Amino acid sequence: MLSIHQLSRSFREGGRVHRVLDGLDAEVAGGQRVAVMGRSGSGKSTLLNLISGIDRADGGSVRVAGCEVSALGEPERTRFRRAHIGFVYQFFNLIPTLDVAENVRLVLELNGVRGRAARERSLAALADLGLRERAHSAVDALSGGEQQRVAIARALVHAPQLLLADEPTGNLDDATAREVLPALLGLTRSRGTTLVLVTHDETLARAADRVLELRDGHLQERTLATPGTVTR
Ligand SMILES: Nc1ncnc2c1ncn2[C@@H]1O[C@H](COP(=O)(O)OP(=O)(O)OP(=O)(O)O)[C@@H](O)[C@H]1O
Numbered sequence: 636m637l638s639i640h641q642l643s644r645s646f647r648e649g650g651r652v653h654r655v656l657d658g659l660d661a662e663v664a665g666g667q668r669v670a671v672m673g674r675s676g677s678g679k680s681t682l683l684n685l686i687s688g689i690d691r692a693d694g695g696s697v698r699v700a701g702c703e704v705s706a707l708g709e710p711e712r713t714r715f716r717r718a719h720i721g722f723v724y725q726f727f728n729l730i731p732t733l734d735v736a737e738n739v740r741l742v743l744e745l746n747g748v749r750g751r752a753a754r755e756r757s758l759a760a761l762a763d764l765g766l767r768e769r770a771h772s773a774v775d776a777l778s779g780g781e782q783q784r785v786a787i788a789r790a791l792v793h794a795p796q797l798l799l800a801d802e803p804t805g806n807l808d809d810a811t812a813r814e815v816l817p818a819l820l821g822l823t824r825s826r827g828t829t830l831v832l833v834t835h836d837e838t839l840a841r842a843a844d845r846v847l848e849l850r851d852g853h854l855q856e857r858t859l860a861t862p863g864t865v866t867r
């Protein structure tokens with residue numbers, strides 16, 4: 636489903652070149668839910684930006700669902716991303732001038748789904764996250780955990796094959812994180828959506844099918860010490 640081969644990305648800082656990803660390889664099977672850990676600055680967000688085609692690599696390739704994203708031109712990458720990938724960010728990134736349902740519907744509209752079909756699908760996506768009653772609320776009337784559940788509904792409404800989540804619970808307190816994460820893991824499992832979840836939290840990472848650590852520009856398989864208690 637996700638196949639990364641010899642991926643490299645460097646940034647120039649002042650006079651020197653900082654090689655963030657250094658010939659990184661990874662294979663993620665369809666429907667697998669993978670946690671990516673690694674210290675701050677190790678390149679986790681850079682990796683997600685390359686997988687989604689928001690950023691371009693210096694070398695190597697990224698294949699998502701059989702499509703070599705890294706070889707597409709800009710407009711095709713944007714179209715591919717909109718249709719096949721969902722995103723959840725640390726800071727929710729909801730549009731404050733749109734209500735909850737409009738935020739979710741926007742993704743469908745960008746994919747050419749409009750009118751009644753778009754309305755019904757957005758309400759169904761909100762219902763999956765227990766937010767059907769909040770559909771017409773203003774975004775800023777919601778708690779942080781509710782806003783992140785709206786963001787998850789938005790990320791899944793167009794049934795993407797791949798969901799990328801960059802520290803989705805990083806801005807939530809522990810108790811709220813432990814409510815939001817099972818929703819993310821449960822919905823991706825029941826739909827067979829492949830998930831790449833960046834997190835600093837070992838307890839959350841344990842709930843994934845696999846844990847990878849980004850270090851020195853490479854991904855390594857990691858085994859976490861004791862089994863956790865997060866519901867999947
Ligand atoms: N556009 C950019 N220009 C220059 N340097 C960048 C750019 N994007 C990322 N970097 C550098 O690449 C390195 C990796 O950054 P990245 O944001 O991927 O780390 P991260 O693992 O996501 O960290 P965090 O856990 O803090 O979110 C950092 O040293 C960062 O400064």
Ligand SMILES: [Mg+2]
Pocket residue numbers: 679680681801
């Ligand atoms: Mg980051």
